[in-house]
Amino acid sequence: RELRVGLVGAGLMGSDHATRIHRRISGASLVAVGDPDLERAERAAAGIEGCQVETDPLKVIEASDVDAVVLATPGRTHEPLLLAAIERGIPVLCEKPLTPDSKSSLRVVEAEVAAGRRLVQVGFMRRFDPEYAELKRTLHAGALGRPLLMHCAHRNASAPPGFTSQMMIFDSVVHEFDTTRWLLGEEITAVSVRHPRSTANAPSGMTDPQLVTIETASGVLVTVEIFVNCGFGYQVRCEAVCEGGTAQVGGDSGMTTHVRGAWGGSVAPDFRPRFQQAFDEELQRWADAARAGGIDGASAWDGCAAAAACEAGVAAQTSGARTPVQLVERPGLYA
Numbered sequence: 001r002e003l004r005v006g007l008v009g010a011g012l013m014g015s016d017h018a019t020r021i022h023r024r025i026s027g028a029s030l031v032a033v034g035d036p037d038l039e040r041a042e043r044a045a046a047g048i049e050g051c052q053v054e055t056d057p058l059k060v061i062e063a064s065d066v067d068a069v070v071l072a073t074p075g076r077t078h079e080p081l082l083l084a085a086i087e088r089g090i091p092v093l094c095e096k097p098l099t100p101d102s103k104s105s106l107r108v109v110e111a112e113v114a115a116g117r118r119l120v121q122v123g124f125m126r127r128f129d130p131e132y133a134e135l136k137r138t139l140h141a142g143a144l145g146r147p148l149l150m151h152c153a154h155r156n157a158s159a160p161p162g163f164t165s166q167m168m169i170f171d172s173v174v175h176e177f178d179t180t181r182w183l184l185g186e187e188i189t190a191v192s193v194r195h196p197r198s199t200a201n202a203p204s205g206m207t208d209p210q211l212v213t214i215e216t217a218s219g220v221l222v223t224v225e226i227f228v229n230c231g232f233g234y235q236v237r238c239e240a241v242c243e244g245g246t247a248q249v250g251g252d253s254g255m256t257t258h259v260r261g262a263w264g265g266s267v268a269p270d271f272r273p274r275f276q277q278a279f280d281e282e283l284q285r286w287a288d289a290a291r292a293g294g295i296d297g298a299s300a301w302d303g304c305a306a307a308a309a310c311e312a313g314v315a316a317q318t319s320g321a322r323t324p325v326q327l328v329e330r331p332g333l334y335a
C-alpha cells in the first residue's frame with residue numbers, strides 16, 4: 001500500500017513539500033495538511049484528491065489514515081508534535097532544526113530511546129545534495145589526505161520578517177553544524193562567533209554577516225560566513241582544505257550567457273531551487289524507509305548534537321568567547 005503522508009506546516013517549505021509528495025515521490029500520497037492558517041492549508045492541499053485539511057496539527061498526527069508525518073513548522077513548535085508522533089509510533093521527517101536548543105532536543109531523543117525505535121529523521125537535506133555527497137565520498141576515500149580546514153559561505157538574499165540573530169545560528173548555521181559532523185565523521189567540540197561590520201540591510205538588533213568558527217574533536221577548524229541579507233541570491237559553498245589538496249562544492253553552475261560584450265549566469269533566489277534535487281532525493285528515500293518502518297538520513301541524535309552546537313553558538317554570539325559544546329553520551333539506539 002502507498003504510504004499515506006500527513007503534512008504539518010504549509011508555509012514556504014511545507015507547501016514545497018506538498019507539491020513534491022504529490023507530484024514526484026513514488027509510493028506515497030498526501031492525505032492531510034495541517035496548518036493553523038486554514039487558507040494556507042487549503043492552498044497546499046488544492047488539487048490533491050482526498051487530501052484533508054486541518055487547523056490543529058495534532059489532529060493530522062493522530063489521524064488513523066495517516067501512516068507517516070512530514071513536519072515543516074518553525075523549530076520552536078517541534079517538540080510536542082514530535083513527542084506525539086513518537087507516542088503513536090509513526091515515522092516523522094522533521095524539518096531542521098529538531099528543536100532550537102539541546103534540552104528540548106534531548107527530551108525527543110529520550111522519548112525515542114524509551115520507544116526503542118528510530119522514528120524521527122531530521123531534514124538535513126544537504127546530505128542528499130549530489131555535490132555534498134561527492135565531497136563526503138572524496139574525503140572518506142582519503143585521496144586528498146586528512147582535512148585540516150573547511151571554509152563555508154551560507155548566504156540568503158534576505159531574511160524573512162521576525163528572523164533573529166539567534167536564528168542565524170539555530171535555523172541557518174545548523175546546516176553547517178550537521179554537514180561538519182557528517183562530512184568529517186566526528187563531533188564538534190567548540191564554537192566561536194565574531195561580528196564584522198554589519199550590512200545596513202539587516203534589521204535592528206541583528207548583526208549580519210557573522211563569522212562562526214567550528215572546532216572538531218580532531219582539531220579541524222571550519223569557518224562559516226553566515227550572511228542572511230546578502231541581497232544578490234541564495235548561495236551555499238563549502239571548501240575542504242586537506243593535506244594533499246582541496247575540494248569545493250556550491251560553485252556557480254548552470255547556463256552562462258554572452259550578450260553585448262558581457263557574460264553572466266544566475267543565482268538561485270532561495271533554498272528551494274538550489275536544493276530541489278536534494279529535497280526530492282531526501283523525501284523519496286525517507287518515504288521508502290518509512291514504508292519499512294525506519295529512517296534513511298539524519299537521526300534525532302544528529303539533531304540533538306546539532307542543537308548542542310547551536311546552543312554553544314548562540315552563547316558565543318553574545319559572550320564573544322570560544323564556547324565548548326556540552327553533549328551527553330550517544331545512546332545505544334544510535335550506535
Ligand code: ISE
Pocket residue numbers: 156171172175228271
Ligand atoms: C532555512 O530554514 C533553510 O533551511 C535554508 O537552507 C537556510 O539557508 C536558511 O537560512 C534557513 O532559514
